[in-house]
Amino acid sequence: MAKHLFSPWRSEYIEEFNKPKSKKCLFCTLASDKLEDRKNLVIYRGEHCYVVMNKFPYNSGHLMIVPYKHTAKLTKLTENEFTEIMNLTVRCSEALTTLYKPHGFNFGANIGRVAGAGIEKHIHFHLVPRWNGDVNFMPVLSDVKVVSQSIQKIADSLQKVLCNTKGTV
Numbered sequence: 562m563a564k565h566l567f568s569p570w571r572s573e574y575i576e577e578f579n580k581p582k583s584k585k586c587l588f589c590t591l592a593s594d595k596l597e598d599r600k601n602l603v604i605y606r607g608e609h610c611y612v613v614m615n616k617f618p619y620n621s622g623h624l625m626i627v628p629y630k631h632t633a634k635l636t637k638l639t640e641n642e643f644t645e646i647m648n649l650t651v652r653c654s655e656a657l658t659t660l661y662k663p664h665g666f667n668f669g670a671n672i673g674r675v676a677g678a679g680i681e682k683h684i685h686f687h688l689v690p691r692w693n694g695d696v697n698f699m700p701v702l703s704d705v706k707v708v709s710q711s712i713q714k715i716a717d718s719l720q721k722v723l724c725n726t727k728g729t730v
Contacts, residue, residue, distance in 0.1 A: 588627050588683040602712060604720040605653075609645040612653060612723070614716045615687070621710055622657050622690040624719070626650060633682050635672065646686060653688050656722040660715075663690035 591601050591613055598606075602614035604624070615623040626649050628642050638646075654666055667689040671677040 592629050602716045605723045609642040625685045627685040657690045664693050665691045
């Protein structure tokens with residue numbers, strides 16, 4: 562008997578990828594569209610940057626810390642921007658740990674198309690929670706990723722924790 566695995570998020574990704582590219586920067590649009598934060602999965606706004614869930618996550622809880630400044634270069638970020646990025650990374654990792662108990666994290670930026678940047682003109686930093694055994698046969702055999710909870714539910718939970726705790730930001 563054949564078994565079927567459905568990954569509707571994959572269809573969304575393919576549709577999004579195949580749409581004509583907007584001339585507007587996605588991250589600048591998200592930064593200015595404050596009335597649509599929940600719909601856009603923006604879970605926190607700071608003075609110099611904001612936190613948004615990755616719409617097509619590598620893992621449950623995959624989020625990005627994005628400076629408001631539109632730049633592709635690390636050298637164009639100020640000390641205050643770097644400080645807030647790092648403080649938010651700490652706060653987000655603490656929130657993810659409180660809610661989901663990951664065993665570790667991947668943190669970094671893909672700078673430039675050759676380095677894997679999907680949006681290369683606006684630098685952003687990925688924070689990906691990881692669990693022992695989260696890399697399994699699904700991506701290898703079926704081109705399927707298992708995300709155990711809806712992105713919106715994760716975003717809502719993280720937003721509550723981030724907005725209700727005192728942090729260094």
